Amino acid sequence: MSLRPEEEGHQQRFGQHVHLFCEGDDAKRIYELINGAVMLYKLLPDGRRQVVELIGPGGVFGISAIPVYECSAETLVFSQAVVHERAVVERSSELFRRLSAHLQTQFCAMHEHAVLLGRKTALERVASFVMHYVPGRGGYGCPGPRGDNSFNVKLSMTRQEIADYLGLTIETVSRAFSELRRRGIVAIDRQEQVLVKDICRICKLTGTR
Amino acid sequence: MSLRPEEEGHQQRFGQHVHLFCEGDDAKRIYELINGAVMLYKLLPDGRRQVVELIGPGGVFGISAIPVYECSAETLVFSQAVVHERAVVERSSELFRRLSAHLQTQFCAMHEHAVLLGRKTALERVASFVMHYVPGRGGYGCPGPRGDNSFNVKLSMTRQEIADYLGLTIETVSRAFSELRRRGIVAIDRQEQVLVKDICRICKLTGTR
DNA sequence: CGGACACTTGAATAGGGTCAAATTCTGTGG
């Protein structure tokens, strides 16, 4: 694990549930996720936690406006990331540009998430969460119900992590999943595997359309 | 109001409550706020609204990862902004860099706001909201209660706008302000003027410390 | 097979929402 700065960053691998940095640490490095998934979260002094962002492949994190990280980062699954020295990113125009470009995508996602946290019901939150894992559906320019209307989603997050992401309690998340199952919209086996049986129906429950 | 692209953008003035763009409009322009205040919001189909970001001087908005704006923008007060053509920003490395730099600050603010929306009580949200308007206190490296412990805040938002920002109803916001007044922490005259009589006490109510 | 942990379910509670009425504020015109 050499730490000397390199123009093109330094690729690293991380196991599941590895803490990459903590809120308050020196913000020395900027991460560019190649594959896997990372959650960014913040804690309140009394222990309440909010997952503020979920990072997928291509995502950028570890950027801070102040000299220390403003949130903590933890891998959800085995992940690979290019680790850039902060100083290098600030010097390299090319790199800065590439990373900033992806931040725009993340910006939109965060706005969408603010709507979820501020205005959606528990069932809408969980439905929206599941829909995120259904590729090419529900978003801008959704093709509608042509072709396969079912999809198998692997959550790779515990109920607690989902709850902290959606601004709910673990019990409420569980109840929402049960409600979706009761309505025949999803089937759940092995807890992390959610078979969405009717994409259009769950999409309508998101509140977004 | 000439619209031809210029390298250094085009400064414009806007009155209070002017709509700058709507969700779904062609994302042709990027705004850099010089002074004033702008709110960005999203609407759900049933009319629920969430103010996803408050933009202050220096703030950048109108950036979108897709070809259309993903939210709407409205001035809260008289404002001045430099309006850049999107294409120009994408070509100019210098400009892109300046705008992106400020986006990092906004990123941190949005993370903080996600915590507010997902995990804070009504009173904590309103207290946090008021604290945003108290300069140099409550944040990273707060000096504590030396010097003046009171400050006069001008909200320049209606209760409805505050409610939509904090993910609450107008009634709940009103009750929270009344509660702060009942406890002697603030004094409210003329609705938009909030005299914070004890900064430290309201800071403790934010849940952040 | 058993033990630990994660998840689900149930019952009671509380915080914030809804609906309705009262009050205050703002702007206008006399």
Next chain:
DNA sequence: CCACAGAATTTGACCCTATTCAAGTGTCCG
């Protein structure tokens, strides 16, 4: 300066959703 109308805000009463607390059940390991 004052009266008035309309809007915004505040307050009250009630309700509902999500939380809390407390079992129960399931799942994944060794």
